[in-house]
Amino acid sequence: xxxxxxxxxxxxxxxxxxxxxxxxxxxxxxxxxxxxxxxxxxxxxxxxxxxxxxxxxxxxxxxxxxxxxxxxxxxxxxxxxxxxxxxxxxxx
Numbered sequence: 001x002x003x004x005x006x007x008x009x010x011x012x013x014x015x016x017x018x019x020x021x022x023x024x025x026x027x028x029x030x031x032x033x034x035x036x037x038x039x040x041x042x043x044x045x046x047x048x049x050x051x052x053x054x055x056x057x058x059x060x061x062x063x064x065x066x067x068x069x070x071x072x073x074x075x076x077x078x079x080x081x082x083x084x085x086x087x088x089x090x091x092x
Contacts, residue, residue, distance in 0.1 A: 007039045020045050 013027035013035055022043045027035035043051055 009038060010035065013037055017045055022048050 007026065008028060009026040010029045011027050012024055014025040014037075016023050022041075022045055024041040024043065025037050026039045026041055028038040030036050
């Protein structure tokens with residue numbers, strides 16, 4: 001594990017761009033099920049496409065791992081398929 005600060009998020013609450021910086025308000029769901037701001041992610045607009053492509057690559061890898069897992073198991077409804085517990089990508 002790493003000693004870097006960690007932030008759990010359930011999604012994006014708000015986003016804006018000012019002076020070349022994307023300000024993305026991340027949210028966590030509270031006990032009432034409503035989203036509440038949890039942190040602010042600041043990304044230079046010039047780096048935003050690389051960040052988005054990295055996240056897209058992660059989603060594609062997760063989908064690929066899930067398909068591999070499904071192929072190795074007996075047929076089960078898609079909503080009952082377990083998500084792989086852990087894996088890495090990007091040469092790590």
